[in-house]
Amino acid sequence: MKVINFAESNTIISQYMSELRDVTIQSDRLRFRRNLERIGQIMAYEISKTIDYKQVEVKTPLGIANCNRIADKVVLATIFRAGVPFHLGFLNYFDDAENAFVSAYRKYKEKENFDICIEYLASPNLDDKVLIIADPMLATGASMELSYRALLTKGTPRHIHVASVIASQKAIDYVQETFPAENTTIWVGAIDDKINAHSYIVPGLGDAGDLAYGVKE
Numbered sequence: 215m216k217v218i219n220f221a222e223s224n225t226i227i228s229q230y231m232s233e234l235r236d237v238t239i240q241s242d243r244l245r246f247r248r249n250l251e252r253i254g255q256i257m258a259y260e261i262s263k264t265i266d267y268k269q270v271e272v273k274t275p276l277g278i279a280n281c282n283r284i285a286d287k288v289v290l291a292t293i294f295r296a297g298v299p300f301h302l303g304f305l306n307y308f309d310d311a312e313n314a315f316v317s318a319y320r321k322y323k324e325k326e327n328f329d330i331c332i333e334y335l336a337s338p339n340l341d342d343k344v345l346i347i348a349d350p351m352l353a354t355g356a357s358m359e360l361s362y363r364a365l366l367t368k369g370t371p372r373h374i375h376v377a378s379v380i381a382s383q384k385a386i387d388y389v390q391e392t393f394p395a396e397n398t399t400i401w402v403g404a405i406d407d408k409i410n411a412h413s414y415i416v417p418g419l420g421d422a423g424d425l426a427y428g429v430k431e
Contacts, residue, residue, distance in 0.1 A: 254303020296422035340369035352381035355388030
């Protein structure tokens with residue numbers, strides 16, 4: 215399973231990542247959402263290099279041009295709620311893609327003890343399609359796996375791209391253990407070494423959903 219870590223080389227993503235993490239900038243929710251969207255756009259561009267294309271003839275005002283268009287059927291899936299602006303970045307580039315949405319949340323039994331619950335799924339058929347699952351924070355990998363299992367009820371994709379802004383090394387290892395190695399690729403803006411007792415990534419950036427949309431009750 216291939217892991218593409220954008221932190222291994224300096225690109226404009228490095229700038230956006232630093233702003234997402236910076237507590238002096240995080241209070242600007244619009245900027246926070248926009249940076250998630252920007253990173254989604256760049257990842258979409260990189261993923262676009264891996265999919266299949268077909269040649270078509272396009273009529274121009276002056277003749278016929280041979281052009282390449284996407285041949286693969288692409289489905290963009292996101293996990294509510296922090297995933298929405300990140301998802302929008304992908305959709306800005308794959309504007310003709312089908313879309314899937316999953317609600318996965320932490321249901322706390324005690325302060326540091328929770329289950330991942332899924333209560334909503336809307337998805338097209340996934341058979342033989344390219345599935346991109348976008349979730350900004352990949353802390354343990356449990357939400358990603360359960361969302362993927364839920365999506366499999368709609369068919370079996372030909373290839374899966376797991377896209378996150380920040381992941382823990384534990385989550386990367388977990389996805390590598392639980393997703394099909396032969397047809398999964400992981401794309402991540404940075405990989406942090408630790409998660410704390412609340413299963414938040416350290417240093418991470420905090421709660422992406424709260425930073426994007428406001429603190430929940």
